[in-house]
Amino acid sequence: MTEDRPQSELFGSLSHLLLSSGCSVRFQARGKSMEPAIRDGEILHVKPVVVGELCKGDIVLFGDGLKFRAHRLVVVDRGRDVFITRGDAGTESDGTVCAAQLLGTVVAKEERTGTRTQTVQLCGKRARMRALVSSLRRSGSRALRSLPILRKARLLRQSILKKKDISGTPNWLPLLLTLLSAPAAVFGQVAIDSTTSIGQRVSGATPTITLAHTTVGTNLLLVVGVSINITNNTGATVTGVTYNTTALTLAGAHNDAGNTRRVEMWSLIAPALGVNNVIVTLSLPGGTGTLGVVVGAITFTGVDQTSPLRSFVSADGAAGTPASINVPSGS
Structure with a gap:
């Protein structure tokens, strides 16, 4: 999420001044790099950053040259003063930043639903868990879309839509058979x-x-x-x-x-x-x-409601450096 406004330098200076003095700030997000957690145009609430309290999954506001981003932390290494962020909608991480570049922590947003505006928390354990679940769902969706059987089904559907039978009605039977032949697990997502x-x-x-x-x-x-x-x-x-x-x-x-x-x-x-x-x-x-x-x-x-678990398997071992245990998969 990048601030591309002409007053970006002024925005950074003013935000740094307010946040470093202990004040909180609000600003309007621009861009789609943090969707769906933060959408274009939503108002963000930012409090002064406390580096010692930062956790992986927190959203931070930081300076990147003359631009400013509000992205999620994916690496927190305070000992080496290394912090790496990534937008929720992206697949690649941003460059490494240091603590001095971190301006604040994004703690909430103002979300508008119809005529109502509600404040949604973006900081804390529950918010990080929601982000993790959302990330897992997006990863699962991308993996499913890449499966050969689904690619073939999409191509077949496109072909069928272009070719109609002699009655002028699309012939859906081949597509239906293709989808029915796909294993049920293809369409599920735990x-x-x-x-x-x-x-x-x-x-x-x-x-x-x-x-x-x-x-x-x-x-x-x-x-x-x-x-x-x-x-x-x-x-x-x-x-x-x-x-x-x-x-x-x-x-x-x-x-x-x-x-x-x-x-x-x-x-x-x-x-x-x-x-x-x-x-x-x-x-x-x-x-x-x-x-x-x-x-x-x-x-x-998204779990099968009939037989969700396989047989229980277990193992144990003595502690070591490093410690490792091999557990066989369930049948």
Whole structure:
């Protein structure tokens, strides 16, 4: 997103002056390099940049010669003073910039819907997750469009539209057969909807851990992973997981060779929409020991609603530098 206005130098000087003095600024975006997150003409809200708080996925306003861009960070290396950005609509990264070139962080935009104007947050974990999901969807769409079968279908359709049968009606049967012969997976696209996690230390015979998790979208699959340090009670297990009071199904579990760590995976097809609680109930035989537990939940969209998961596979290994584990794919 480039500011090509004649007053670009004045814009940069004024923005730098205001932001460096602790003030926030608003300006109108020009260009399509950040679509769909930021559209041409939308008003952006920018606050002073705090280099130590920048994360990959944040949108920053920076100077590029006499032009100014508001692009997303794809590389953050504060130790080497290296920052690399890229527009959401682009496939190539911008040049490397240093902290001195960063003017501010884009935190929100004003989005107009009909006669209403609402402020949409562009900074923070949820905003970065939305950007990641959007990026995955765009990548998937580009990959699908490049598949030979879809290219052939488009060429066939164009050919059919040019040639009509003797009744003057387009002959759609060959195209229909072509599309029907394509595997269903060609037209599906699995994407990440949302992720949440929490870590706690638990004790007692049947402790529980509660995690608030948000689900949106269609054709959903919720997967919950539970990692337990069982050093102080090697018989500890998960006895059940619910989401909005609906029970999940155990996909599989694995204890390491030393019987000090345990991992369990649970799943639920078509979880309830909205913000609901994931509740994990554990069993500590004898009620002894204090265990460290981490719970993570991730929702996928565009998932087959009949048999979304293959068989559970697992492996473990000793820590090393670097550490690596080979896990075979599920059948």
